[in-house]
Amino acid sequence: MSRVLGPRPGGVKQRLSRWTRWARLGNPPGASLDNTDLLRQVSIFRELPQQTLADLAGRVWHKQAEAGSVIVSQEEAGDALFVIASGKVKVVLYGETGREIILSILHAGDFFGEMALLDRQPRSANVVALENSELLGLDREAFQTHLTAHPITAMAILAEMSRRLRHADEVIGNLALLDVYGRVARVIRDLAQKEGEPADGGLLIKERPTQQEIAGLIGTSRETVSRALNDFTRRGLLEMQGKQILVRWGFLQKVEDAA
Secondary structure (H helix, E strand, O other): OOOOOOOOOOHHHHHOOOOHOOOOOOOOOOHHHHHHHHOOOOOOOOOOOOOHHHHOOOEEEEEEEEOOOOEEOOEOOOOEEEEEOOOOOEEEEOOOOOOOOEEEEEOOOOEEOOOHEEEEEEEEOOEEEEEEEEEEEHHHHHHHHHHHHHHHHHHHHHHHHHHHHHHHHHHHHHHOOHHHHHHHHHHHHHHHHHEEEEEEOEEEEOOOOOOHHHHHHHOOOOHHHHHHHHHHHHOOEEEEEEOOEEEHHHHHHHHHOOO
């Protein structure tokens, strides 16, 4: 499986720091070129023609989210898509008892809220900032105006929604068919393939998720995740390096063989 996204945009925080006062008030002078660069990092927009991307970049606005803040809430009216310029967020559901189920963890270059561009239904999940994050927002009205001149963007959105549905099917299958160790292994594999960088002996994940985040993704306890990771480490399949994980090629091969 190849990377879903390209490299994270370098220096994003520096480029966006001067824009904080413009949040949702429009773009500062010269912003569209930087917006174009940022949008080019997003999988659904990467292959769009330059003219189409430039038009889209001129319609986005900027938003800051502090760590721990709720960016969107489940069941609230949705009217915008968000692109993560820097930072990290989690897409999450809460049970009646307060139990947290993490649907995904998103980083710079990822996006969420795309369904709001196509329908007027309430948000299907909560999105919470895991760290201070910079976002680009695109309103439904601005998107629809963009589509009148650039309908190719709609095809890009639909293709990405199809990819996400396929991924959701895989996640459901994992929950039903795999034991906890297998589910932990799939999370590590997917993260390595998406975010990992080639290193001696495997792929290096530079920002590993917490054990609690992994537990929320696969519907188990933090203690169970800890036992699985310790077992993989003892067997030489993973190597913990501070906040990083070296995922050995042998680990990736074992996960593929078990698929």
